[in-house]
Amino acid sequence: MSELRLTVNGEEHVLDVPVGAGLAHVLRDELGLTGTKIACNEGHCGACTVQVDGVPRLSCITLAHAVEGAVTTIEGLRQHPLVDAFTRCDAVQCGFCTPGQVVSAAALVAANPSPSREEIRHAMAGNICRCGTYPKIEEAILTWRD
Amino acid sequence: MARLIRTEKEVEGRYEEVWLVVEEDPLTQWPAGPLSVVGRPAERKDAPERVRGEARFTADVRLPGMLHAAVLRSPHAHARVERIDLAPALALPGVRAAIGPGEASGLEEEAGYAGAAVAAVAADTFAQARAAVAAIDVEWEALEAMLDPDEAVRRGLFTAEPRRDERGDVERALAEADAVVEATYRTQSVLHNAMETHQAVCEWVGDTLHVYISTQFIWGVRQEIADALGLPQDKVRVVCEFMGGGFGSKNSPDEYTFVAAELAKRTGRPVRCALTRPEEHTSAGNRNPTIQRLRAGARSDGTIVALDGEFTNAVGWSGWNAPTEGPMRMLYACDNVRTVTYGAQVNTPPMKAFRAPGFVEGTFGLECLIDELAAKLDVDPLELRRLNYADSNEGTPFSSKNLEECYRRAAPHWERRHEVRARSDGPWKHGVGMASQIWYGGGGPPSYAWVRIGSDGRATVITAMQDIGTGTRTAMAQIAAEELRLPLDRVDVVLGDSARGPYASISAGSSTTPSMGPAVRAAAADAREQIEDIAEQRGLPRDAPVEEVVDLLEDAQILGRGARGPNPTGMSVLTFGVHVVEVAVDVETGEVVVERVAAIHDVGRIVNPLGASSQVEGGIIQGVGHTLSEQRLLDPATGRVLTTSLDAYRMPTIADVPEILCEFVDRPDEHLTNLGSKGLGEPPIVPVAAAIANAIRDATGADVRELPISREEMLRALEAARRKERRGAPAAV
Numbered sequence: 085m086s087e088l089r090l091t092v093n094g095e096e097h098v099l100d101v102p103v104g105a106g107l108a109h110v111l112r113d114e115l116g117l118t119g120t121k122i123a124c125n126e127g128h129c130g131a132c133t134v135q136v137d138g139v140p141r142l143s144c145i146t147l148a149h150a151v152e153g154a155v156t157t158i159e160g161l162r163q164h165p166l167v168d169a170f171t172r173c174d175a176v177q178c179g180f181c182t183p184g185q186v187v188s189a190a191a192l193v194a195a196n197p198s199p200s201r202e203e204i205r206h207a208m209a210g211n212i213c214r215c216g217t218y219p220k221i222e223e224a225i226l227t228w229r230d
Numbered sequence: 231m232a233r234l235i236r237t238e239k240e241v242e243g244r245y246e247e248v249w250l251v252v253e254e255d256p257l258t259q260w261p262a263g264p265l266s267v268v269g270r271p272a273e274r275k276d277a278p279e280r281v282r283g284e285a286r287f288t289a290d291v292r293l294p295g296m297l298h299a300a301v302l303r304s305p306h307a308h309a310r311v312e313r314i315d316l317a318p319a320l321a322l323p324g325v326r327a328a329i330g331p332g333e334a335s336g337l338e339e340e341a342g343y344a345g346a347a348v349a350a351v352a353a354d355t356f357a358q359a360r361a362a363v364a365a366i367d368v369e370w371e372a373l374e375a376m377l378d379p380d381e382a383v384r385r386g387l388f389t390a391e392p393r394r395d396e397r398g399d400v401e402r403a404l405a406e407a408d409a410v411v412e413a414t415y416r417t418q419s420v421l422h423n424a425m426e427t428h429q430a431v432c433e434w435v436g437d438t439l440h441v442y443i444s445t446q447f448i449w450g451v452r453q454e455i456a457d458a459l460g461l462p463q464d465k466v467r468v469v470c471e472f473m474g475g476g477f478g479s480k481n482s483p484d485e486y487t488f489v490a491a492e493l494a495k496r497t498g499r500p501v502r503c504a505l506t507r508p509e510e511h512t513s514a515g516n517r518n519p520t521i522q523r524l525r526a527g528a529r530s531d532g533t534i535v536a537l538d539g540e541f542t543n544a545v546g547w548s549g550w551n552a553p554t555e556g557p558m559r560m561l562y563a564c565d566n567v568r569t570v571t572y573g574a575q576v577n578t579p580p581m582k583a584f585r586a587p588g589f590v591e592g593t594f595g596l597e598c599l600i601d602e603l604a605a606k607l608d609v610d611p612l613e614l615r616r617l618n619y620a621d622s623n624e625g626t627p628f629s630s631k632n633l634e635e636c637y638r639r640a641a642p643h644w645e646r647r648h649e650v651r652a653r654s655d656g657p658w659k660h661g662v663g664m665a666s667q668i669w670y671g672g673g674g675p676p677s678y679a680w681v682r683i684g685s686d687g688r689a690t691v692i693t694a695m696q697d698i699g700t701g702t703r704t705a706m707a708q709i710a711a712e713e714l715r716l717p718l719d720r721v722d723v724v725l726g727d728s729a730r731g732p733y734a735s736i737s738a739g740s741s742t743t744p745s746m747g748p749a750v751r752a753a754a755a756d757a758r759e760q761i762e763d764i765a766e767q768r769g770l771p772r773d774a775p776v777e778e779v780v781d782l783l784e785d786a787q788i789l790g791r792g793a794r795g796p797n798p799t800g801m802s803v804l805t806f807g808v809h810v811v812e813v814a815v816d817v818e819t820g821e822v823v824v825e826r827v828a829a830i831h832d833v834g835r836i837v838n839p840l841g842a843s844s845q846v847e848g849g850i851i852q853g854v855g856h857t858l859s860e861q862r863l864l865d866p867a868t869g870r871v872l873t874t875s876l877d878a879y880r881m882p883t884i885a886d887v888p889e890i891l892c893e894f895v896d897r898p899d900e901h902l903t904n905l906g907s908k909g910l911g912e913p914p915i916v917p918v919a920a921a922i923a924n925a926i927r928d929a930t931g932a933d934v935r936e937l938p939i940s941r942e943e944m945l946r947a948l949e950a951a952r953r954k955e956r957r958g959a960p961a962a963v
Contacts, residue, residue, distance in 0.1 A: 118290040119283020123425040123474075124507040128876035131425055158283035171277040174840050177848060178699025179280025180289075180425035180474030186281060209883040212876065214425050214475050215699055216851030218884040220844060 088148055092117065093160030107151055108132045108143035119158035119183045123212075130211035133184040134158075140191045140210075158183035161190050166228050173224040177215030185211045189225050199225065237796035239674040240803075242478075242583055242739040243553040250675050252795050257755055257904040260712070262835070262897055268712040269896070271840035274704045275723065276472075276697070285472040288444040291431045293500035297326055299493050300359035301486070301503070302349040302366050303513060304341030307375035307577040307869025311339045311348060315367040319351050322365055324358035327351070327496040334492040335458045336485025340373075342547030343579050344870040345512030347485040352493040352501050375577040377869050379521065379544035382574035389545045389573040395559065397624065398566030403536035407527030410536075411602045415522040415595035416936040417919075419544075419862040420855070421511055421879060422584055426474025428514045429504035430483065432490035438465045439491055444473040446480045446698050447736040452728050454483050459491065470696045471726040477852075478583035479515040480698075481738050508874040515582025516862055519544040520554050522595035526602075532609045532617045534564045534600075541571040541592070549573075549581035552588030557596045560804070561668045562618040577869050583738060585852065586912035589669050590919065594937065597665035597920030601927060611924065612637060612644050615666055623802035630899035632832040633666065633806040639893055640664065643810035643828040647928065650812050654929070657818040660825075661929025664810045665920035671833060671909035672803025672902060673744030677794035678732035679753040681710055683761070684787055687777025689714055691723045691750055695734030695742070700911055701841035702742050706750045708837055709905070713754035714761075716776055735794075740805065740909025743837060745794055748903035752792025760788050798901040805913045807831035809850075811888075811921040815929050817948055820941030824854050824888040824922060834908040835898040846892040846914040853918025855882040861938050931955070 088099045092115060099114055108125075111117045111134070120143055123131035127145035134143045137153035161167070166186050169175070176182045185208070192199055192207040199207065204225050213221065232251050239248045264270050279285040316328040330349045331339040337347050349366055353359040376382050404410055430443040439461065445451050448468045456463040473480070490503040505514055520543055527536035541554040551573030559567055581587075604611040616637055622628065647662035654660045679693040691710045697703050703723040711721045725731065735745035762772040765779045780788065797803055812826040827850050836842050859880040863872040873879040898906025923934045932947040939947075 112290075113292075116292075118286070118292075121283075121287075121289065121425070121474075123427070124876045126507065126875055126877075128507075129425065162282045167278060167281050170281045171273050174274060174277070174701075174844050176274060176277050176280045177701075177844060178425065178475040179276075179285055179472065180287060182281050183283035205885045205887075209885040212425070212881055212883060214423055214477070214852070214881065215844075216848030216882070216887075217844065218851060218882075218887045219847045219890060221884060222887075 086149065090148065090151060091154045093156055101148060103149060105148045106144055107146040107148045110148040111143060111157060117157050117159050121180055121183060123180060130188065131181045131184040133187045133211065135187060135191050138191060138194060140188050158187055161186060164190050166190055166224065169224040169228040173220045173227065175217055175220035175224040177217050181211060181213045185213065185221055193225065193228055201226065235796060237675065240670055240672060241736060241741065242587060243556055243670055250796060253793060257752060259898055259900065259904060259906050265712055267708045267718050268837055269835070269839070272704050272708055272718055272838050274701050274841065275707055276703050287426055287472045287474050288429050288431065288442050288470065289426050289474065289504065291442045293431060293433055296431065296500040296502055297352040297354060297493065297497060298356040298359050299350050299352045299489055299501050299503035300356065300363045301347050301489060302363045304344055304346045304348055306341060306370055306372055307344045307377065308373040309341050309370040310373060311368060312371045313369040314349060316349065318365040318367055319362035322358065322362045324354035325351055325362045326353060327493050328362065329492055335488040337489065343577050344868065345579050347513065350489040350493065352497055375869050377576055377578065377866065379519070379542050379574035379576055382576050383542055383572045387575045389549060389575045390551045393551060393571040396568040400536050400538050400566045400568040403566035404525060404527040404538065407535050408530040409603065409606045410525060410527045411599060411606055412525045413599060413602060413935055415524065415598060417520045417591045417594055418937050419519045420517045420584070420860045421862050422477040422479040422515060423510060423879065423881060424475030424477060424479065427505040427507060427510045428480060428484065428486055429502065430487040430490050431500055431502045432487065432494045433500035434494055438467060440467045440469065441487060442469045443483065443487060444480060445470050446476040446696060446738050448694055448696050448728050449733055450481060450736055451483045455487065455491065458488060467729040469727045473696060473698055476698050477585050478587060478738055481583060481736060507876065511862065511874045511879065512579055512871045516579055517584035517587065518546060518549065518552065518581035520591040522554065524595050524599050526599050528603055528607055530607065532607055532614050534562055534618045536566040537564050539569045541569065543571065543573050544576050544578065545573045546576060546578045546580040554588040554592040556589050557592040557668055560623055561596065561620065561666060563620040564618065578864060579871065585849070586669050586916050589916050590856070593665060593667065593916050594919040594923065597917065598923050598935065601924045602933065611664060612641065623804065626800065626802045629798050629801040629803045629901040630834065630897070631806055632895045632897055635895050636806060636808045636830040636832055639830045640808045640810050640828065651928070657816045659815045659817055659929040660812065661925045662810060662812050663921050663924025663926070663928050664808060665917035665924060667807035667809070667913050667916040669740065669805050669913050669916050671740035671744065671805040671913060672797055673735065673741035673909060674797050675794040676733060677735045677745045677749045679746065679749040679792050680732060681753040681757045681790040682787055683757055683776065683780060685780050685783035687720060687780055689716055689721045691721065692731045693725055693734045693746065694728045694731030695725045695746055696737055697725060698737045700742060700845060701838060704841060705743055705837045706746060709747050709750045710754040713751050714758055714776055740911040740913065742909065743907050744903065744909050747837065747905045747907055749792045749794040751904050753790045756792055757788050757790025760790065795903060801901055803902055803908065805833045805908050807913050807917065809917040809921040811925045813922060813925040813929055815926055815944065817930055820944035822858055822926060822939055822944055826889045828891045829914060830893045831910065831913050832895040833910045833913060834902060835906045836894050836896045837907060842894065842910055843892045845910045847890050849914025850890055850918055851882050851887055853915040854886060854888065857919040857922045857937060858939055
């Protein structure tokens with residue numbers, strides 16, 4: 085076990101977790117932030133996406149002790165206009181990948197408030213949705229400020 | 231009065247007779263078209279919970295003292311456990327229990343595929359459980375592994391008796407036909423890969439087993455567990471509030487649930503057993519590969535006179551023989567049809583139903599063959615389909631069929647092919663293809679719902695069904711709101727717990743809306759009648775607003791109950807549709823890009839057009855993956871799955887999505903229930919592969935007869951077309 089200092093959604097935590105613990109597991113099991121999902125646990129699907137200093141990061145393959153910067157999870161983005169946009173556009177089916185989609189999308193629109201379809205497709209291609217909600221996700225991000 | 235009847239029930243093409251208690255159903259169908267709430271786009275009631283990450287999936291269930299299980303799986307395609315020693319596992323830190331073959335349903339001594347479950351361990355952490363599984367000492371006796379489905383058929387190795395069917399005289403009709411086409415089509419194995427892996431958390435509370443599970447069928451899970459453990463059904467409580475996708479693979483409890491239940495019993499603690507992504511690829515089901523040897527004969531006027539198909543489903547070690555022959559038997563009017571379907575037992579991971587099992591594969595073969603026939607006859611493919619329109623299902627009338635209307639609406643998209651082909655430039659060839667869709671989706675009884683209305687004028691629909699991500703809560707709320715004349719935001723839906731609601735349908739076979747919707751409407755109507763009676767006694771008009779009628783009730787409640795009636799007897803309840811696809815093919819690299827898909831579907835009344843369009847888009851996108859990029863690869867030497875990650879197994883991303891246009895005929899099926907709705911989960915994936923392959927032929931002249939249409943397969947088909955052209959036959963249609 086080793087001390088871990090982590091800032092998550094603006095709150096500072098001092099934890100004692102095993103060296104080698106993954107960030108996703110720490111968020112879910114130590115902090116109870118289960119909005120971050122683990123779907124592949126090997127960095128291929130994007131369901132576990134969080135932001136570190138505003139940059140999307142795959143939390144399932146990120147060592148918790150190696151995080152330098154402030155972590156933002158879906159719980160920290162619940163008031164983001166994207167939540168309404170995803171709801172309005174039906175950009176959710178089973179919903180298991182959706183928090184990760186919103187976290188990626190929030191990073192995109194923070195950097196580029198008016199992304200084109202091409203830019204959306206480029207930025208969001210790392211977030212797999214097996215239900216195939218993609219057209220609605222694209223629509224939600226295009227219209228996130230409406 | 232309650233009436234006991236015997237009625238037919240269909241799920242994914244499998245029929246059975248069931249007993250049913252029905253009440254006289256006095257509800258006539260609503261008029262066609264958008265009503266106040268039903269037929270109008272509605273945001274999902276649970277979207278904010280899901281989007282904000284508040285929805286609690288099985289993966290998020292954390293019970294006090296919960297242990298984690300890991301499963302030992304066979305590395306061999308076929309082997310028997312000669313000796314197994316669990317002691318080294320039990321000696322490791324954190325390990326609380328270990329079980330071996332025969333100690334839980336699904337743990338077996340004979341492993342019929344690489345990935346079959348053999349033993350399991352429960353420990354304080356998942357990492358400890360995995361380490362312990364690795365420490366289990368096993369001696370295997372290797373057995374002969376059969377991996378070739380054709381050889382399995384030759385040797386008579388089947389999971390069920392072959393299914394044979396013939397109407398008319400196929401050999402004679404083929405001999406007399408003006409044109410005959412013959413081709414072999416092959417489809418690959420694809421994986422469901424729901425984002426939430428298969429998993430369950432089991433906890434014993436006294437003599438009752440609580441099962442939190444990611445499932446498509448709460449009540450089926452309850453029954454299977456009760457049967458396996460010898461428990462009364464009411465001693466098994468099954469909970470599934472939110473689940474992260476299934477696509478047919480989560481209809482039963484399977485070994486992970488039985489392992490969790492047994493380990494929970496032995497340790498006296500809750501146990502989670504969750505498959506990892508690699509296990510999801512080896513041990514959680516798949517769409518089975520098929521080999522389809524097909525022939526079709528026609529007269530020169532375009533009348534199809536013979537259809538002949540030999541279908542081999544490479545089922546795997548276990549599983550069922552999906553109706554791959556279904557489209558050939560049902561889609562066209564043809565007097566002479568002969569099919570045989572083999573369910574080959576091979577030492578590969580067992581199949582499970584996957585979004586229109588059999589029909590996705592069979593439609594690829596049949597609808598490509600029809601286009602090859604059209605080319606040979608020099609008849610327009612759309613015209614050929616119209617010419618051979620089926621007015622009945624092998625003599626049984628359809629409850630409703632609007633495929634002709636789908637064809638009519640497809641015509642403008644089909645007309646674009648001249649303009650699309652003209653876009654071809656350099657190595658990029660453009661083309662348009664189409665394919666028809668036929669599938670089940672009528673749903674059936676039994677299914678029940680309750681409706682509770684309080685003095686605040688809010689209604690709650692209660693039924694122990696599951697929402698697998700299709701927007702069920704919303705559709706059910708819309709139906710209740712319509713019947714109660716309430717705005718949608720005054721209706722809630724409570725579901726997902728067998729202890730807290732009545733029996734509900736499986737969410738498979740496109741059956742949720744057609745099975746549950748009529749029960750919800752009946753329950754709402756029962757409540758509405760009570761409210762109207764109360765209104766009369768208060769001197770109010772019978773159609774006075776609900777909140778005005780019930781406002782003096784205080785703690786009293788109005789309770790309505792409803793049941794799903796039977797399907798119409800002597801009728802075939804089926805769904806129909808057509809897709810028109812535009813592709814671009816780079817004939818130098820073999821790259822295929824799907825550019826545009828126009829989808830027109832006939833599934834009866836549409837309850838929520840917004841959610842329905844999402845179903846269509848999702849089905850098409852999954853179909854594009856199935857057609858172009860997805861393939862579970864096996865090592866031909868060992869039978870082991872090689873594609874065990876989401877990197878190796880390539881599913882569509884947002885960058886792969888074509889332009890999708892989605893249209894519904896939206897005519898209620900007047901013979902089907904008080905709602906007239908059929909299901910929509912599966913239909914949109916059915917015609918995708920054939921329509922893409924037909925568009926590729928239109929663009930390049932190449933016949934692609936094998937899925938997936940990888941670059942390698944595309945280049946091989948192009949080379950075959952060039953060879954054919956050199957021999958004198960024109961390759962381009």
